[in-house]
Amino acid sequence: MELDCTQTPDLMIIHVRETRIDAAGAIDFKDRMRELTAFNTLRVMLDLSKVTFIDSSGLGAVVAVRKALGPDRPLELAALTPAVEKVFRLTRMDSVFIIHPGVPVHAGGQRDAI
Amino acid sequence: MPSDERPDQTRIVIPSDPMAVRQALQALFDHLMTGRMSADDRDTAQIVLAEALNNIVEHAYAQEPGEIEVIVELCASGLTCRIMDAGLPMPGGTLPQGVLAPMPSNDDLPEGGFGWHLIRTLSEDLHYRREDGRNLLTFRILAQQYPH
Numbered sequence A: 001m002e003l004d005c006t007q008t009p010d011l012m013i014i015h016v017r018e019t020r021i022d023a024a025g026a027i028d029f030k031d032r033m034r035e036l037t038a039f040n041t042l043r044v045m046l047d048l049s050k051v052t053f054i055d056s057s058g059l060g061a062v063v064a065v066r067k068a069l070g071p072d073r074p075l076e077l078a079a080l081t082p083a084v085e086k087v088f089r090l091t092r093m094d095s096v097f098i099i100h101p102g103v104p105v106h107a108g109g110q111r112d113a114i
Numbered sequence B: 001m002p003s004d005e006r007p008d009q010t011r012i013v014i015p016s017d018p019m020a021v022r023q024a025l026q027a028l029f030d031h032l033m034t035g036r037m038s039a040d041d042r043d044t045a046q047i048v049l050a051e052a053l054n055n056i057v058e059h060a061y062a063q064e065p066g067e068i069e070v071i072v073e074l075c076a077s078g079l080t081c082r083i084m085d086a087g088l089p090m091p092g093g094t095l096p097q098g099v100l101a102p103m104p105s106n107d108d109l110p111e112g113g114f115g116w117h118l119i120r121t122l123s124e125d126l127h128y129r130r131e132d133g134r135n136l137l138t139f140r141i142l143a144q145q146y147p148h
Helices: A026-037 A056-069 A082-090 B018-032 B039-060 B115-122
Strands: A003-007 A011-016 A043-047 A076-078 A098-100 A110-112 B009-015 B067-075 B078-085 B124-131 B134-142
Touching (some): A003 A026, A056 A082, B009 B018, B018 B039, B018 B067, B039 B134
Parallel strands (some): A043 A076, A076 A098
Antiparallel strands (some): A003 A011, A003 A110, B078 B134, B124 B134
């Protein structure tokens, strides 16, 4: 699962570089997210703009990441494509997550390919 | 299943493996159905097929692997889907109700149990039966077929 990361003083944006978060990649996604978010205590935003499909295993993995981050660090989601938005809406998970229409542009952000 | 006699019918046989499911869905929805159904209808169909196939991989073939046969056919009212496997039968011989649990506090959000809710919400004419040691699941996705 290819993920990379943009860091600002108060926010870590994790960009999913794959088109799918599905049953074949859900465990890998959870493991990579755990690795990336273990280094600091910043807010975490997941950039889903490249993800055109998610299934219930992928949704479960996103929920698991949110729970692992804990209540003081709620996972934020950004740039949901229509199929992803549909799955969140039909499972009512759209009412649980903070969802941003787009990914903020941080001119001074450090970008690290991981 | 000669495809030349049924031009709108596609038959795919895959092993019970999550990566094979991914590849079958990509073949169907990133290629075959592109330009033949709207993007929204393709999303709906892909979500339902993904949940049905993942369920077979995880449950019907939980004990030993096997084959899954998928037949999809575009018709005037949408996409008709038939999925067959030779794995374990559905518990109780019926499909799960797929009712979403009430949304709990953030501490114990569900990480699963969404699959049958998605299938039941997005499909029509959903039927299951056990026949000659095989599971047969059929459903239809309402869709506008594009002329081609």
